[in-house]
Amino acid sequence: MANKYSLTVNGQKHEIESDPDTPLLYILRNDLKLKGTKFGCGGGVCGACTVIMDGLAIFSCDTPIWSIDDKKIETIEGISQDGIHPLQELLIDEQAGQCGYCLSGIIMKVKAITDDDPTKSVDDIANELDRNLCRCGSQLRILNAVKKYLDGKSSR
Numbered sequence: 001m002a003n004k005y006s007l008t009v010n011g012q013k014h015e016i017e018s019d020p021d022t023p024l025l026y027i028l029r030n031d032l033k034l035k036g037t038k039f040g041c042g043g044g045v046c047g048a049c050t051v052i053m054d055g056l057a058i059f060s061c062d063t064p065i066w067s068i069d070d071k072k073i074e075t076i077e078g079i080s081q082d083g084i085h086p087l088q089e090l091l092i093d094e095q096a097g098q099c100g101y102c103l104s105g106i107i108m109k110v111k112a113i114t115d116d117d118p119t120k121s122v123d124d125i126a127n128e129l130d131r132n133l134c135r136c137g138s139q140l141r142i143l144n145a146v147k148k149y150l151d152g153k154s155s156r
């Protein structure tokens, strides 16, 4: 049975009618047409679907909408509303994307971590990215970009 839920996504409030068990990922991609968040494994294993909920990185594929009523969600589209995000720019500079499928989730995870604690090191972040998989083997170049992002944050 469909229920009504309220979600704020990238600063915009939405009233959604949905089955309670529908994953947030489906709501984002199908209802709100925000296709930047990717469907990878669909089972909480790969991290491609990572978004930020009230400051915390979560896997949107295994987060049912009933559990996030009235929450604030940030997706990859939300971080570039005022132009390209510095981390995105650095990932391009480092040519870190092969297929790029993992990057939306990785960017959101790194943003959540560094917004919460800007003193984290690149090693800390590498550990926390353990569940965000990159099947193209771009991890080193991704971490190079993250390192430059951290260096830029600390010099600001």
Ligand code: FES
Binding pocket: 038, 039, 040, 041, 042, 043, 044, 045, 046, 047, 048, 049, 050, 059, 060, 061, 062
């Ligand atoms: S698609 Fe969500 S963890 Fe893989």
Ligand code: FES
Binding pocket: 096, 097, 098, 099, 100, 101, 102, 103, 133, 134, 135, 136, 137, 138
């Ligand atoms: S660049 Fe292809 S999965 Fe990471």
